[in-house]
Amino acid sequence: MAPERSGGAAAPKLVATDLDGTLVRGDRSVSPRTAEVFRRLDKSGIVIVLVTGRPIRWLFGVYEQLGLRPLAICANGAATYDPVTDSIVHSVPLSAEALAEACARLRASVPGVVFAVERDGGRQMRHEPEFPVGPWEVNHESVAPASFAELLTRPAHKLLVRAGAQSPDEFTARVGACLAGVAEATNSSSSGMVEVSAVGVTKASALARVARGHAVEARDVVAFGDMPNDLPMLTWAGRGVAMVNGHPAVRAAAHDVTAATNEEDGVAAYLEALYRY
Incomplete structure (x- = not known):
């Protein structure tokens, strides 16, 4: 059974997050607190999607620290990577x-x-x-x-x-x-x-495709980001959350802003409150 927000409203069914400047700290580490929150989400049946500008070769350290292997949208939406099968399951390259x-x-x-x-x-x-x-x-x-x-x-x-x-x-x-x-x-x-x-490739276009595959609508998605490449995703999601350390345009366009930076577990703290962990 999915967690509920206070007041009985259903919490988002899908959590999408950028990595650098958002989930990952400046030293490229993922905090134990963050990893624990994401493991709890996974056990609760929440769909987790990493949505990053990073290439595939930069993902493996994140997977190791999270202790999970969620789907990753890479290269700003151009490739969707499944670490379980080590394969690109959707691809929209430049010709x-x-x-x-x-x-x-x-x-x-x-x-x-x-x-x-x-x-x-x-x-x-x-x-x-x-x-x-x-x-x-x-x-x-x-x-x-x-x-x-x-x-x-x-x-x-x-x-x-x-x-x-x-x-x-x-x-x-x-x-x-x-x-x-x-x-x-x-x-x-x-x-x-x-x-x-x-043309047409953004983090939002790829995330929308993944969400459809899980029968999840945009209104049931919470997404986190900090830079201009995150803007399409944050404005598409039902709840787009900018990092307090993020780009001014991202903070202005988001539905909400974290209370803490990526160095201070801002995403983890937000999710703990949202899902009442």
């Missing part, structure tokens, strides 16, 4: 043609632009030699430099765009305007990197 068109438009209008692609749900990343990668990705077996031409030979779940130091919101708007009708542009960090997906 090679769309990649080529997007890169051509950006090369023509953005000085110094460089690219990387996430393939196979992010099991593999290929990047131009000039594209900066994080220290944890250097010499990673799934990450390698490639020529610009090689980046365009296969579909990709996400195109990553950088052009030196940029204002994240302004650069995302510029890239989005340049790619209108070709692809979706968003951002999830303060680094000035823009994340590009196929």
